[in-house]
Amino acid sequence: MQSAKCILQATRSSKACFLKLFETVSKTGNLGISRFLYNYNKSFGKYDVVRPWAVSKKADVPAYIPQPSYSQSSIPEEGPMTVEIKDTYQIECMRHSCNLASHILHQVDRIIKPGITTDSLDKQVHDMIISNGAYPSPLNYCGFPKSICTSVNNVACHGIPDSRPLQEGDILNVDVTVYLNGYHGDCSAMFQVGEVDEEGKRLIAVTELCLKSAIEICQPNEYFCSIGNVIEEIANKHNFNVIPVFVGHGIGTYFHGAPDIFHCANDYSGKMKAGMTFTIEPVLSQGMTQIEILNDGWTACTVDNSRTAQVEHTVLITDTGCEILTL
């Protein structure tokens, strides 16, 4: 197990610019350290503790597919510093990219079964995205080597698809983001491989409830911080913990921009306005909320090997409430 110092180091040096240090807004002010241990000594259930396997070579994207600038440079352009209010045309573009992302995410269920590797899942999703005229947004984003993220069991986020065959009982997040007509659409869901134990099922169900409940309160004039307050309350009520370092984000022609959407209790100022588009993507843990980023610079594992679940939608604030664009 890493020391807290190493973990903080790993967080700071992460290439993932959207992995925010939580200190600035946390009510407890220390990466949530005082709030870890709701469930630490209980059984986390029956599952395989996952470590990275071999990663295959980077996929090609045909030249006719419009690509974000980082597809060559690996360095994304700065997103807006203030929260963008999108006009009707921009919203239409968001609808298209988000529709495609969710359509593709829905195909994943038919591919997942015991024995298939996350590498093969990545290849199939990559081909689907390309054949729909879009670019897989993660590919070469800050150097990410694959087209989707696949985070299995104790991998909390940003798992790299690899040669490990999925096993009966695994739970995994598959995160699909597409860049279509100059706009990104971002969503993720949990999948179960064969028969999953009760604790794993409960973790997924509560994470889905957290996202649903957070979306329900989104409307003009609502505080962004209400999202985290709702999510953490529900998670804790069910004896799970919110991992604070992973935040949702504004999205548009940029993959990640203002606002930061914190998923744990916070007092971030700022209110929602019609025309904003952002993601909500809480990660819940069965145990500790500290994560360790492995040497590949991406794979984020829980330090106590507890399982996590994450689900994500891109939402639009409308005049009367909000709309899930990745439904």
Ligand code: MF3
């Ligand atoms: N889709 C992830 C998100 O929800 C980001 C993945 S970027 C990658 O924000 F580079 F890690 F792939």
Ligand code: CO
């Ligand atoms: Co996202």
Ligand code: CO
């Ligand atoms: Co995502």
